[in-house]
Amino acid sequence: MNNRSISYLFPLLVCILIGQFLSGQPKLGDSPAGSRSPAVHRIKLMDHDSSAIRLFKTPLLPFSTETTCGSCHDYNVISSGWHFNAGSETKPGRNGQPWIYSDPNTLTQIPLSYRDWKGVINPEDIGMSVFEFVKTFGRHHPGGSVGEQEDRWQSENAFRWNVSGNVDVNCLVCHDVNPANDRSHYAKQLQKENFRWAAASTASIADVSGSAKDMPDHYDIYYGLAPDESKAIPPQVKYDKIAFNEKDEVFFDVTRNIPNENCYFCHSTMVVDNERTEFWQHGQDVHLQRGMNCVDCHRNGLDHQIIRGYENESVEKKSPELADFTCAGCHASNEYGLSVSHNNKGPIPEHKGLPPLHFDKFSCTTCHSGEMVKEKSFLTKTSMGHGLGTHGINKADSTLPHIITPIFEEDETGKIIPVNMVWPSxxxxxxxxxxxxxxxxxxxxxxxxxxxxxxxxxxxxxxxxxxxxxxxxxxxxxxxxxxxxxxxxxxxxxxxxxxxxxxxxxxxxxxAYTWPIGHNVRPATMALGSGGCNDCHRLDSPFYTSSITVDSPFKTDDVIMIEFQSQNLFSAQVFANAFVFRPWLKGVIYFSVFIVASLVILFFFNGLQCWIGDKNAE
Amino acid sequence: MIGNFKRNMGYIFGFMSFIIMIITGFLPLILGEKVLSGWWMISHATVAPVFSIFLAVGALFWVKSTGFGFNNGSESKCAKKIVWVFLILFIPNTLSILFSMNTWFPSATQYSLLSIHFYTAIAMFVLAGLYLNFSHNKK
Known part of the structure; x- marks a missing residue:
């Protein structure tokens, strides 16, 4: 090795060492000084090659959230978050809503997930490649996950992945508060296999056209197509020139405090009820009505390990502080009557007249969440299940998949919880x-x-x-x-x-595959039991006897609610009968107490009289 | 004779209903249940007014035959004291569970009422055992 090579190698070595040192340092956006004022995001756009996007360049490439947002925020840490880690080694936790592949022409309705939830099917088991999964379900997925886990991609789709690009975590789907951000464009671009362009297409500063789906396997985004090769329009992006300043920076209206409407794109539900056919006839979660945001409870740090908020989450994740963000965290009190939460304090309910037995048998959501149980179960439509908010969906009430709600089912701890249900076919x-x-x-x-x-x-x-x-x-x-x-x-x-x-x-x-219901939370006056014990403890109570649809292409008999619980209908109805005679039973006992109390009082008076008599005799 | 027979039958049924209350109240807890529910609760709640009325009527007849003092009647002073303490404990034992059946108290108070019911029931069970012991020894 001569002096010349050393003179090249030494600076290179120093740069590598500095890079190694800096890679462990928090990035600019991940180490806030403490100001609660939002940082103004007037930034340069970067493409997937980490080159700055300048309007004079040809071809104009879509900006990549990994390199654009990743300049100041640690993308690797963020992409390990709950919304983006399906398909990884992350523990699945409690059952959640699956992706439902449904096709009435083949009589199929299959709950799918890359998570190891009990009862779901892995998409690969039905021959659905990752590429096809992204095209089908990426519409309501925030990116990342299997869309950038290259080791999961099937080799037969390798060329298509090259043409389409991978699916970055789409930061804008949650954080962009520009009302012109159109999340339905994301779905449209994924269906056209424009994966690399999808995130950019939602931003108001970019307009994406063309289709990677129509491109041949050898299509290259830099060289394009030969003039005589195809009349199809390659995927391309045009930027709004006015949005760029003289430094080629654009303004992103992004926030840490994500508004509910952004969450609603993926997390909306609409119950199908013949008595409530108008949108305005459906209620909203009481917390949101009172001015809270989804993210007030469903918080996360840079790691985007969003709090799901169920009872055992703090135990499963070995993070005791997560208990603050359950129902009990805000609404339960300790032995001193103080809120158990270190963070949030909501009103502590008294639950007057409710025997404590109910807290052992039920979760809070049993009485307070989801649809009020009626004589017949409802169908519900969800963003994830039915593509709500995207174009070209079948808006009929009975379109597949058929998600049934509410069902009161016993979980593995023996508690009765409300769940949604889908019968696989x-x-x-x-x-x-x-x-x-x-x-x-x-x-x-x-x-x-x-x-x-x-x-x-x-x-x-x-x-x-x-x-x-x-x-x-x-x-x-x-x-x-x-x-x-x-x-x-x-x-x-x-x-x-x-x-x-x-x-x-x-x-x-x-x-059936079931997953717990957390929302919408109903106010106290609409809780199960607000009408008295007879809400549940009566012969025809829908809590036990509600007719649950067994969904199938065949005509099948409904089942009743109690079949999803361990108790039997006869004992429930015998106990319910007791409530008919309860006032009489209480009357008899009060009368008995009156007699005994009278005897006791007379006994004390007799003793007093004797004592006074003895005193007088003395 | 017939009157004595009826009275004795009343005492026996009252005692049997007390035993059923003890069994339905404590056995599920001994067997590992956290709370009383299901058929145990239904049985306990059904027998409760039967036991109450037998106890009340039985107490009336007992006071009529033995009086309020400790010197009258065939029973020992100790046995009489036990009976009076039993009757006194019956009041909080019953009222605690009756109050919890109304919408007067929050659930936090209901835990306390349930504890009162539980511990007075234990005490009443112990007193019943002591009474039988003293009555047997006297004989």
């Missing part, structure tokens, strides 16, 4: 006692050909099928696998063909 292979879902390519053409004579169902719900159709489909599928039996899982049952006859049986894998 899918084609699978049964081997022994285990059922594995079929790759959708295996059955799609067969099912569609059998159902091809059926009229098109415009409401997006199940077609009217009969058992013979299912039997025919299963018979056609038999030849595909020798060692396994083709089955149709639906409505809590498994259907299979035996000697040409359709049979069914119950199976644990056919059970």
């Amino acid at each position: 899918y084609w699978g292979w049964k081997n022994g006692d285990n059922i594995s879902p079929m790759n959708k390519d295996s059955y799609t053409s067969i099912v569609k050909s059998v159902l091809s004579e059926m009229p098109i169902n415009l409401n997006g719900s199940w077609p009217n099928i009969d058992e013979e159709m299912i039997n025919n489909i299963l018979i056609s599928l038999v030849s595909q696998e020798i060692e396994s039996t083709p089955v149709f899982v639906s409505g809590g049952k498994v259907y299979f063909t035996e000697s040409g006859i359709l049979k069914d049986e119950a199976h644990s894998q056919a059970k």
Whole structure:
């Protein structure tokens, strides 16, 4: 090694060491001085190659949130957050809302997730590649996750990933408070496979056109297409020149205190109720009505490990401070009558007349959250399930997926909690006692050909099928696998063909998938029990007898609510009967107490008289 | 004779209802349940007014036969004192659970009422045992 090479190597080595040192330092935006005034984000846009975007450049590339926002905020730490870490090693915690793949033409309604929640199916198990998953469900996903976990990408999609780019964490979907930020554009761009352009398309300063989907596998974003290659429009972005100042900086109206409307894009629900057909007839969470924001409870630090707020979260995550952000954290008191929370203090409810037994048997959400239970369960539509807020969705009330609410179910601790429910419906292979879902390519053409004579169902719900159709489909599928039996899982049952006859049986894998309800929280005057004990403790109480739809392409009988709890209907109704005679029972006991108390008083007077008599005798 | 028979039957039924109250009240807790619920609670609540009325009527007849003093009647002074303490404890034991059945008190107070009911019930059970012991020894 001569002196010349040393003179090159030494500065390089120093730079590497400085870089290593600085990489452990917090970035500019992650070490605030303490001012509560928001930082003004007048910043340069950076593309995915970390080059500054200047309007004179050709081609103009979309800005990348990883490099633009990542200049001042540690992107790697942020992208490990709860919204972005599905598909990683993160513990899944309590069941949450799944992505639901539904297709009435193939009779499928499958709860999917990359998280290890009990009852969900991994998208790869039904033959859905990560690429297809991003296209289908990325509409209400904030980016990151499997969209940038390259080790999960299937090799057959490698070229398409090159054309589309990966899916950065979309910081703007939450943090951008510019009312011109259009999150529905994100969905549109993902469907066109414009992954790299999707985040930029939501910003008001950028307009994205073209489609990566129409580009050939060898398409390169720098070189574009040959003039005679294709008439399709490549994905491209145009920026609003006025938005750029003389330093090529743009202003992003971003905030740490995220407004509820941003959360609502992905977390809206709309209950289907024939008696409340107008939007204004549906209530809102009482906390939001009182002026709170979602992020007042669902907080996070730089790591974006957003607090989910359920009871055991502090134990599961070994962070006792998370207990402050549960219902009890604000609304329960310790033995001195003081709030248990170190952070937030809400009104402490007295729960007058409520026997403490209820706090052991129920969670707070049982009485206070979700829809008020009625004689029949409701269907509910959600942003994640039904694509609410995006263009081109089927707005019919009964469109798939069918999410049923509310159900009062016992969780693993024995507490009764309110949940949403979806009954999985899918084609699978049964081997022994285990059922594995079929790759959708295996059955799609067969099912569609059998159902091809059926009229098109415009409401997006199940077609009217009969058992013979299912039997025919299963018979056609038999030849595909020798060692396994083709089955149709639906409505809590498994259907299979035996000697040409359709049979069914119950199976644990056919059970409905449920996830707990936290919102909307109803005020105290609308809580279960606000009308007295008879809200639940009466013979026809919907808490026990509400009719729950067993959703399936077949016509199935409803079940009643109590079947999801461990107690039986007879004992509940016997106890409810006791409330009819309760005033009489109380009257008899009060009378008995009166008699005994009178005797005791007379006894004391007699003793007093004797004592006075003795004193006088002395 | 018939009157004595009826009275004795009343005492027996009253005692049996007390035993049922003790069993339905404490056995589930001994078996590991945190709170009284389900069929145990239904049985306990159903027998409670039966026990109460038997106790009240029984107490009336007992006072009528033995009087308020400790020197009258066939029972020992100790047994009589036990009975009076039992009757005194019956009042908070019953009122505590009756008050919790109304919307007068918050749940925090209901924990206290439940504790009163629990500990007075234990005391009444102990007193019943002592009374039987003293009555048996006297015989």
